[in-house]
Amino acid sequence: MVNRIYILGFMGVGKSTTAKALARKLGYDFMDTDKLLEKKYKININNFFSKYGEELFREIEHGTLLETFNHNKCVIATGGGLPCYFDAMDKINVNGLSILLQMDDKSIMNRLMASKQKRPLINDLSEEELLNFVEKELNSRKKYYEKASLTIPALNLNIDHLVAKISEHNSY
Secondary structure (H helix, E strand, O other): OOOEEEEEOOOOOOHHHHHHHHHHHHOOEEEEHHHHHHHHHOOOHHHHHHHHOHHHHHHHHHHHHHHHOOOOOEEEEOOOOHHHOOOHHHHHHHHOEEEEEEOOHHHHHHHHHHOOOOOOOOOOOOHHHHHHHHHHHHHHHHHHHOOOOEEEEOOOOOHHHHHHHHHHHHOO
């Protein structure tokens, strides 16, 4: 089995939930780049965005990604935008297996509207604005997300099915 597995995808697709379940199933450690960043800098993502802006956040987020390369037997949930900055996708693919959790824009919007979690990029958007944002961001991130080693539908995801896909991919 691969040493590091990176779970990628847009906000709200279930990266952290999937990564935790997969780590448990494989007996691997679970890591979340957002949580690592929050712990290291003692500030939550929302406050970081408000106080320092997205540009500095992306730089620090990239540094957090690089730190994950020092860990073995782990499943890492990334921030939704992490693969889209610097050379993150190339580095992820060199250092582990990347899995994109894919979901259509309307399903993402519905999940985000139903979520109580605060997210810095969408906090004050109406439903229509949110759908437009999701469509636009998914389109701009597509070229990065397409570099993932595996793409898996996020709706009704079955962890045993995901493990089988990973094993299948590793046998090539």
